[in-house]
Amino acid sequence: MLEISSICLNRRASFQMALVDVKEGDEVVTDFWVTEEKILQFAELVGDFAPIHFDSEFARNKGFDDTIAHGLFTASFISGVLGNSLPGPESVINELTLKYHRPLYKGQTIQVRVSVQRVVHAVNAVYLAITIFEKSSSKKVVSGRVICSYPSEDT
Numbered sequence: 001m002l003e004i005s006s007i008c009l010n011r012r013a014s015f016q017m018a019l020v021d022v023k024e025g026d027e028v029v030t031d032f033w034v035t036e037e038k039i040l041q042f043a044e045l046v047g048d049f050a051p052i053h054f055d056s057e058f059a060r061n062k063g064f065d066d067t068i069a070h071g072l073f074t075a076s077f078i079s080g081v082l083g084n085s086l087p088g089p090e091s092v093i094n095e096l097t098l099k100y101h102r103p104l105y106k107g108q109t110i111q112v113r114v115s116v117q118r119v120v121h122a123v124n125a126v127y128l129a130i131t132i133f134e135k136s137s138s139k140k141v142v143s144g145r146v147i148c149s150y151p152s153e154d155t
Helices: 002-014 036-046 056-061 071-084
Strands: 027-033 092-100 109-120 125-134 139-149
Touching (some): 027 071, 036 071, 071 092, 071 109
Antiparallel strands (some): 027 109, 092 139, 109 125
16 A cells, blocks of 8 residues: 555656646547456446446347446546646546446547636636547547636645
8 A cells, every 4th residue: 555655646746737737728638448357347346247337148138239338437537637637636526517428338449538618716616628539430428527626725
């Protein structure tokens, strides 16, 4: 545990971004490859082993091409982009609203796009648009918005 904490603290130091650095129109795009192993690790973490995620025949009988990734697995990539890139490690998520447009399958590569819509310095808040695309087809998988804030030192 100490080793992991040390790694996290070292990474955090290299990614310092303050609210003053965030501007309307800023955008970050990050790619992630979705593997069966990652889906299984997520299922183990949250305890969701529904057949739609692991039984191909079941998934096909429900109208899907194959088993699908968990919706929150797909959404979890947003957290990594927000915390590591934009708006950065000093921010916290206050509100997250998502709409799912199509399923995500193992073997696909997704592209997470986060763009700053508005910065409100009076309340230390950043409003961002979120879009997740399936990279090879450019089809939208998830869209939404998130409000992040920068807690003050005395919070």
